[in-house]
Amino acid sequence: MLLQVPYREDLIGEPDTGVLAGGVITTLLDTTCGWAVALELQEMTSIATLDLRIDYMRAARPRETLQAQAECYKLGRSIAFVRGLAYETDPADPVAAAQGTFIVSSPAKPRGAGEVAGGASRTTEGAAEGGGERDRRVG
């Protein structure tokens, strides 16, 4: 799952430097992590953020588009575990990292047979293949 937020002056948190507000990165990572969970589900169901931790490694570079990628590395019956990164161009040089858990309204139906064995991770990038209507209670 990959999402972008183009630089916008009304999202600045530090007027002297033009650096984006931390809250923008929080919102971007929350959204991307939520979509990463949605893409793992066979059918659209309600997803709610339970816990989201964000580590800020450095300030985002002013006037550059920020993007985030996220992967749902474990989808259980009621809880999904996700991690994500926010960066301008290079995931190896991240602005922030996120680790989150999401509540998936039951019954969650992981793709394929049964639970994901051994926590095998799946990265879904690009367009929302499971797109369309999406019901998320919180963000």
Add this chain to the structure above:
Amino acid sequence: MTDDTLAAVLARIPYVAHLGVRAELAGDEMTAILPYSEHLIGNPLLPALHGGVIGGFMELTAVIQLAIVQPDVIDRPSRMAKPIDVSVEYLRSGKPVTTFARASVNKVGRRIANVHVNAWQEARGAPIASLRGHFLMSGGE
């Protein structure tokens, strides 16, 4: 810090205006206020506020409260505290009504501050989310 000084600090931060955040002071205790607006919605079906907006709002609350604790940032907004890590716990769905938040600064060291924030809507005893985080204080550098 007075309400006017506080409003002046907030007016310099574009993201504050984007969310529509206001703040009120009672002594050194600040209440941040996020009036409901349509562009804050994350789920139009319920409808519910976006989780990232609630997280960002609480993060702003922490940064503003730290500015009150360290008032030398008033003339230099670039010296406002910067987030190192935040952990957001979502407790209830954010309804399309006004949201409030208060921060308690548990410790301010020379470089690092530890802050907890609670956000609520109708009743303070029924918070919709809470945040705990570490912030880098740049005032001493």
